[in-house]
Amino acid sequence: MSTDWSSALLNKKALCLLFCLFLAACSSNKAGVSNATKGSYSGSTYTVKRGDTLYRISRMTGSSVGELARLNGLSPPYTIEVGQRLRVKSSASAGASRTASRSTTASRRPAALPKVDAPPPGQRCWRWPTSGKVVLGYSTADGGNKGIDIAGQRGQPIYASAAGRVVYVGNQLRGYGNLIMIKHTEDYITAYAHNDTTLVNNGQQVKAGQKIATMGSTGTDSVKLHFQIRYRATALDPQRYLPPQGRSPSC
Template sequence: MSLGGQLTGWGAAVCLSLTLFIAGCSGSKSPDYGTFSGSVYTVKRGDTLYRISRMTNTSVATLARMNGISAPYTLQVGQKVRVKGSGSAKSTAMARATPAKSRASSAVAKSAAPPVGQRCWRWPASGKVIMPFSDADGGNKGIDIAGQRGQAIYAAGAGRVVYVGNQLRGYGNLIMIKHGEDYITAYAHNDTTQVNNGQQVKAGQKIATMGNTGADSVRLHFQIRYRATAIDPQRYLPPPGRSPSC
């Protein structure tokens, strides 16, 4: 079934937001990596083509074309994937965001981002941020917050639920909330969801419980998107453990 067919009745804007969300990040990367031999990467359990693309700074389309892999890009443990370059996956991932490139991409992103304080946000869950936001190519387009299974997840702001489902590979149980015309927040890897499509929610309302659907550890992957572009949530959230002052 096509993505449009899955979301009949929710309109092209929601479909576009979901498409951009897929391209942005999965937030399910773990500290363990497969192995390289020259320019060949050996797939380990839990790897996806999206994850390998982030680690090797190679687009999904390029990897798919080089290896003759068609959508939905299913991989097998032990499979050999040709990549550009060589070396360990960890060192490649660390070298991906060079200082010059990071400064350039950050400047572009911040210039297009809304001013801090334009909208009042609150933390969707308590816990340590284990993966920060990155605007590098293939970087994490949100933040990942570690926690306990069953821990409450709250709406970061008032709005209308525009997606509840698990059809998007790599995100598990996912909720998306639209806030006015410019903003959408996303909450991935939930254990249970407690809202429905079309439902109006209040800021701080419980919408889900934390889990690891689509991830290799219990966490919340949280995004704020401004006019479909991912922005760094930690620039707009209050200090950890505090309520918003607005």
């Protein structure tokens, strides 16, 4: 991996974006939050309520995630607490932004976000991160499961699905418990959630099949592994890319 400053900065921005995507996905997987539980917004401050994420607050207040983080001294993974008061753009700034937005929308149609095509199976070699029954599969539905859930026994070993570098070890992302994220080249990241114990550290290089954790139930109500493969921050269906259970990859 390149160690020049521009590459390091791009990698940091990409990782911050991925944290935001995980926060947003985690929030959408929870039971729907009623309007009564949403935070109060005064125009210059926002009071955090249950179920809020920085991404959701940015959408409601018209501020960007980066701007909210800067105004409130937050750093990735942007952990916020219920009852916390966050500074947002002033009413005048927000009004100007809304006016500019309406003017821009009226003059031209917004460009659609580029669609990321899923890579073909077999492009990379992936190993099953653990053994067990898949109790919840991948879903493309809004708020659906963005990986697979594999049931097992507490303490069961969890393995790196491919060689790479550990870019996150922690439990700050609500709903994922003890989470490990491993970066594989510039395009791929795998995630391993609900671990009982974690056996790797941030920045550590790992080999394919290396034991990185033990299975647990942190952040959930049953013993299982939640496993994701993400391509350019887009969640893929892991079962399209993994070999049949019990077999080594053929590539």
